[in-house]
Amino acid sequence: MKNIIFNGSMVDKSTVHIDIEDRGYQFGDGIYEVIRIYNGKLFTADEHLERLIKSATAIEINIPYSIKEIKNLLIKLINENNVTMGIVYIQVSRGVSPRKHSFTTIHTAPVFIAYTSELKIPKDSLSCGVSAITIEDIRWLRCDIKSLNLLPNVLAKQKAVAENCFEAIQYRDDTVTEGSSSNVWIVKEGVIKTHPANNFILNGITRQVILSICKELGIKTIEEKFTTDELLNADEVFLTGTTTEVMPIIVINNHKISTGIPGPVTKNIQSLFTLKIESICGPIN
Numbered sequence: 001m002k003n004i005i006f007n008g009s010m011v012d013k014s015t016v017h018i019d020i021e022d023r024g025y026q027f028g029d030g031i032y033e034v035i036r037i038y039n040g041k042l043f044t045a046d047e048h049l050e051r052l053i054k055s056a057t058a059i060e061i062n063i064p065y066s067i068k069e070i071k072n073l074l075i076k077l078i079n080e081n082n083v084t085m086g087i088v089y090i091q092v093s094r095g096v097s098p099r100k101h102s103f104t105t106i107h108t109a110p111v112f113i114a115y116t117s118e119l120k121i122p123k124d125s126l127s128c129g130v131s132a133i134t135i136e137d138i139r140w141l142r143c144d145i146k147s148l149n150l151l152p153n154v155l156a157k158q159k160a161v162a163e164n165c166f167e168a169i170q171y172r173d174d175t176v177t178e179g180s181s182s183n184v185w186i187v188k189e190g191v192i193k194t195h196p197a198n199n200f201i202l203n204g205i206t207r208q209v210i211l212s213i214c215k216e217l218g219i220k221t222i223e224e225k226f227t228t229d230e231l232l233n234a235d236e237v238f239l240t241g242t243t244t245e246v247m248p249i250i251v252i253n254n255h256k257i258s259t260g261i262p263g264p265v266t267k268n269i270q271s272l273f274t275l276k277i278e279s280i281c282g283p284i285n
């Protein structure tokens with residue numbers, strides 16, 4: 001896609017060069033967001049941009065644009081690139097300075113970029129369900145920051161893909177935390193559970209949307225820790241995320257979840273989520 005946002009302006013992608021001493025490039029020193037585009041419209045942009053600011057603040061990066069300014073830039077970009085179904089990726093690095101771990105004495109401007117790509121709704125996987133593996137969570141203790149430091153997530157996902165699976169579900173000690181880029185939910189005897197939003201997980205916007213839809217409709221959900229045993233013996237398991245949407249998990253570690261097909265609670269949440277998208281972006285099917 002031809003146009004990108006670079007430090008507050010829309011420019012041709014070919015004119016942008018990232019410095020070799022950009023701290024995002026050298027240290028993973030920065031943060032990011034992915035926002036879904038349906039029918040050319042941003043879905044839950046404010047929530048994502050609020051989290052972008054929150055992540056930046058947590059690592060002492062000061063983004064020099066307001067949420068409104070960023071949103072206007074993104075809308076302009078989507079229109080100019082003619083995106084209908086896709087994503088916008090936003091990244092803010094601490095900026096460019098001579099390589100040195102500390103940043104306290106530097107006064108560099110953060111480097112802000114955003115670009116779009118096309119992405120279809122993964123209809124087949126959403127209707128049939130996908131497989132996952134479990135893997136030890138070896139990440140740091142600030143998983144609530146959407147940081148560019150994704151090495152453990154990258155290695156976890158790579159292991160899943162090497163085993164023909166969609167996602168790696170991480171556990172710390174015996175507690176299931178989240179996927180490499182998605183939140184994890186279980187259903188047991190009608191009770192819907194997901195890990196509490198603390199420093200051990202990234203509090204997904206999709207997760208928050210599902211929690212609020214359920215609350216509105218009186219569907220009981222609990223934000224509570226659960227074990228890998230509970231995961232494997234659940235009636236239903238699903239993942240949530242911006243590109244993952246509400247994804248049924250039907251097999252984990254080659255072991256079927258219940259009868260190995262997407263369950264009724266998952267399917268109900270999928271259709272409620274679709275209704276939510278359509279209420280903001282219009283019909284998607």
Ligand SMILES: *Cc1c(COP(=O)(O)O)cnc(C)c1O
Pocket residue numbers: 146178179180181182183202203204205206207240241242243
């Ligand atoms: C982005 C992300 C999610 C999902 O968050 P959404 O806002 O729903 O896309 C979950 N876990 C991790 C580790 C993530 O990076």
